[in-house]
Amino acid sequence: MQTELSTTLGVEHAVFGFTPFPAVAAAISRAGGFGVLGAVRYTAPDDLARDLDWIDAHVGGLPYGLDVVMPAAKVEGVGETDAEAMIPAGHRQFVQDTLAKYGVPELPAGEAAGWRITGWMEQVARRQLDVAFGHPIALLANALGSPPADVVARAHEQGVLVAALAGSARHARKHRDAGIDVVVAQGYEAGGHTGEIASMVLTPEVVEEVHPLPVLAAGGIGSGQQVAAALALGAQGVWLGSVWLTTTEADLHSPALTRKLLAATSSDTVRSRALTGKPARQLRTDWTDAWDDPDGPGTLPMPLQGLLVADAVSRIQRYEVEPLLGTPVGQIVGRMTTERSVREVFDDLTRGFERAVDRLNRVAGRSGR
Ligand SMILES: Cc1cc2nc3c(=O)[nH]c(=O)nc-3n(C[C@H](O)[C@H](O)[C@H](O)COP(=O)(O)O)c2cc1C
Numbered sequence: 001m002q003t004e005l006s007t008t009l010g011v012e013h014a015v016f017g018f019t020p021f022p023a024v025a026a027a028i029s030r031a032g033g034f035g036v037l038g039a040v041r042y043t044a045p046d047d048l049a050r051d052l053d054w055i056d057a058h059v060g061g062l063p064y065g066l067d068v069v070m071p072a073a074k075v076e077g078v079g080e081t082d083a084e085a086m087i088p089a090g091h092r093q094f095v096q097d098t099l100a101k102y103g104v105p106e107l108p109a110g111e112a113a114g115w116r117i118t119g120w121m122e123q124v125a126r127r128q129l130d131v132a133f134g135h136p137i138a139l140l141a142n143a144l145g146s147p148p149a150d151v152v153a154r155a156h157e158q159g160v161l162v163a164a165l166a167g168s169a170r171h172a173r174k175h176r177d178a179g180i181d182v183v184v185a186q187g188y189e190a191g192g193h194t195g196e197i198a199s200m201v202l203t204p205e206v207v208e209e210v211h212p213l214p215v216l217a218a219g220g221i222g223s224g225q226q227v228a229a230a231l232a233l234g235a236q237g238v239w240l241g242s243v244w245l246t247t248t249e250a251d252l253h254s255p256a257l258t259r260k261l262l263a264a265t266s267s268d269t270v271r272s273r274a275l276t277g278k279p280a281r282q283l284r285t286d287w288t289d290a291w292d293d294p295d296g297p298g299t300l301p302m303p304l305q306g307l308l309v310a311d312a313v314s315r316i317q318r319y320e321v322e323p324l325l326g327t328p329v330g331q332i333v334g335r336m337t338t339e340r341s342v343r344e345v346f347d348d349l350t351r352g353f354e355r356a357v358d359r360l361n362r363v364a365g366r367s368g369r
Helices: 004-009 022-030 045-058 080-085 089-101 122-132 149-157 169-177 199-210 224-232 242-246 255-263 286-292 304-318 331-335 342-363
Strands: 015-019 034-038 064-069 139-143 161-166 182-186 215-218 237-240 269-272 280-283
Touching: 015 022, 015 242, 015 342, 022 034, 022 045, 022 064, 022 342, 034 045, 034 139, 045 122, 064 122, 080 304, 089 286, 089 304, 139 149, 149 161, 161 169, 169 182, 169 199, 182 199, 199 215, 224 237, 224 342, 237 242, 242 255, 242 331, 242 342, 269 286
Parallel strands: 015 034, 015 237, 034 064, 064 139, 139 161, 161 182, 182 215, 215 237
Antiparallel strands: 269 280
């Protein structure tokens, strides 16, 4: 599974893996793909530095990348404290009432909320970048828009490729105009923040829009056959996020959540604003239903919703309150039915890819390999 982009980056397979877990990122690169660590949960730069040091020590010199979340549309000059003050009392009450309804205990005294994703606030993301540029990252990806021009320039000065996620051809064009090197075309099926266009339609649209820039196809990919389909649509590789959540290297801290993921079907996700204030695909739970209920207070815009629910989500996760317990994940969750190591995922991907290519060769009347 080699393309011009995988050759440029010096990886065996054009399979890029987004993950919040350093052990998974390192395992993806060791398996011949390109691991990308998600930074959004790192509020403290020292924690990110520690985990990037860990990756450096475990990746054997192979390339890896970092993903930050710098929203193109941001509330200028609004810090976390100001944002907290903008949250209406009625919304705070709704959180408390919902937690009380399900008997979710408080966090023990002195235990901070672990699920505090402030990384999309520009001042936090910039501190993450200062750390990241001190490590040998080969690619910097940004969700939710093109990164600011000075960040692109700084990456290029350091020889780091810049990637950005796009949910439409219009987004992709903006990325190209902002000097981005790689566009990740992320379809509606994907886990996390998504647009409304399915990968089958989006990938070729983006490929055509930004030609000759390389495009990675994201959303709904979990098998080698799907990798082959993405490459057939003109992508120079694939970008997978959900499939790593049930790998043995992933550290979800919740056996109940892993069980839920393994049992979920492709119908069990929803695109909801419940977690962050922007539409993000995730497991459908009583929590997402409460926020999506037209009789409820509705969600707040980013970044307020994320700040509003941070403590609640930590409590739900800590006590594994099953009806409310969820995570961002895409529709491919329906094919994630067993725990596998990252290496096993790669073995399955390469075998499936070869089968798909053989089949297409037969369909085209050519003999297989
Ligand atoms: C748990 C989870 C968290 C995610 N968080 C981010 C993120 O912080 N930044 C980002 O660029 N993409 C994020 N994504 C989206 C992935 O980068 C990727 O585009 C997506 O998972 C691909 O579709 P798939 O889920 O069908 O594989 C997340 C996805 C998942 C499943």
